[in-house]
Amino acid sequence: MVPSSIDMVTLLGPSDAFLRILEDQLAADIHVRGARVTISGAADQVAKAAEIVTELVTILRTGQGLTSETVERVIGMADDPHAAAAEILTQNIVSSRGRAVRPKTLNQKRYVDAIDRHTVVFGIGPAGTGKTYLAMAKAVQALQNKEVSRIILTRPAIEAGERLGFLPGTLNDKIDPYLRPLYDALHDMVEPDSVPKLLTSGTVEVAPLAYMRGRTLNDAFIILDEAQNTSMEQMKMFLTRLGFGSKIVVTGDVTQIDLPGGTRSGLRGVQDVLDGVDDIAFCTLTSRDVVRHKLVGRIVAAYDQFESLNQPREQHRR
Numbered sequence: 001m002v003p004s005s006i007d008m009v010t011l012l013g014p015s016d017a018f019l020r021i022l023e024d025q026l027a028a029d030i031h032v033r034g035a036r037v038t039i040s041g042a043a044d045q046v047a048k049a050a051e052i053v054t055e056l057v058t059i060l061r062t063g064q065g066l067t068s069e070t071v072e073r074v075i076g077m078a079d080d081p082h083a084a085a086a087e088i089l090t091q092n093i094v095s096s097r098g099r100a101v102r103p104k105t106l107n108q109k110r111y112v113d114a115i116d117r118h119t120v121v122f123g124i125g126p127a128g129t130g131k132t133y134l135a136m137a138k139a140v141q142a143l144q145n146k147e148v149s150r151i152i153l154t155r156p157a158i159e160a161g162e163r164l165g166f167l168p169g170t171l172n173d174k175i176d177p178y179l180r181p182l183y184d185a186l187h188d189m190v191e192p193d194s195v196p197k198l199l200t201s202g203t204v205e206v207a208p209l210a211y212m213r214g215r216t217l218n219d220a221f222i223i224l225d226e227a228q229n230t231s232m233e234q235m236k237m238f239l240t241r242l243g244f245g246s247k248i249v250v251t252g253d254v255t256q257i258d259l260p261g262g263t264r265s266g267l268r269g270v271q272d273v274l275d276g277v278d279d280i281a282f283c284t285l286t287s288r289d290v291v292r293h294k295l296v297g298r299i300v301a302a303y304d305q306f307e308s309l310n311q312p313r314e315q316h317r318r
Helices: 008-012 014-025 043-061 068-077 085-089 106-117 131-144 171-189 194-201 232-239 266-274 294-317
Strands: 029-033 036-040 094-096 099-101 120-124 150-155 204-208 220-224 247-252 280-284
Touching: 008 014, 008 043, 014 029, 014 043, 014 068, 036 043, 043 068, 043 085, 068 085, 085 106, 094 131, 094 171, 099 131, 099 171, 106 120, 106 131, 106 280, 120 131, 120 266, 131 150, 131 171, 131 220, 131 247, 150 171, 171 194, 171 204, 194 204, 232 247, 232 266, 247 266
Parallel strands: 120 247, 120 280, 150 204, 150 220, 220 247
Antiparallel strands: 029 036, 094 099
16 A cells, blocks of 8 residues: 555656556556555565565655656666665755756665765776766765865866867867866756856866876865776876875776777776775776666667677687
8 A cells, every 4th residue: 555645646657657667677467546556476576566666655755756767777776685776766965956966776876885985986887877977976065065175177188089289279278178078067066157166266176187297185076087098107196196185086987998009098907906905995887877868778788798799809819
């Protein structure tokens, strides 16, 4: 029986859209009459479906609405005994203009929790898994809670097929395309009018990685994005900028390296160097953690499968 405080339309979705998702993806029959939900089928599938409905009710009780995406994510987490979907999907990191940034998968929650517990965290995974976005949310949260006095956002100015010198304009104009994803995430999380003030005052600094050399970064939340495009030497340089009262999050995708041939990625090598060092965490996200259009997850999974099947053949050719 669904509690009387829950509107059945919000649980079942407009025109029973959420109910149809449950029926399509679960091996159990679900019947609804009034506020009573009856589930029939194999015992394990009935238990799974009942758990999913309970999680959806719990999410609604927090005041958060449901979407088709939310329902699908709750279903996806149901087979993992360590995943409490309602706890994960209702964990607010930061809110702005009526929107809340939350982890949407178990691995994303583990990543966010690791940032809370460790001084240096590496978030490694494919495009769309929220590595940079969640790190930015944690940085804004730390600034708002006065845990740090500034945010520093940086990434290497390396892209496939282009170099800074080939782009028109001043140095700032040339750097801007490389740092634009960081600006975009920042605009999502703070009032747009306040962004220029934060940048002008130095409370938020956005700069290419080369500008970090020779500095000691105290009382700051520092994010290095696109870290797969750092060399081993650049990664060491960056990590040793860490000062007192600071936190570092390094994000990247080791399948999208744009470094010149023969240059070893600092992100690939850093886990071999730092594995087991106290207060450093490595978090891996996968195609299952993609939170963009659902097709992005399928594309990432297809590339992973293709590369795993063809890697031995490529190695043999060499």
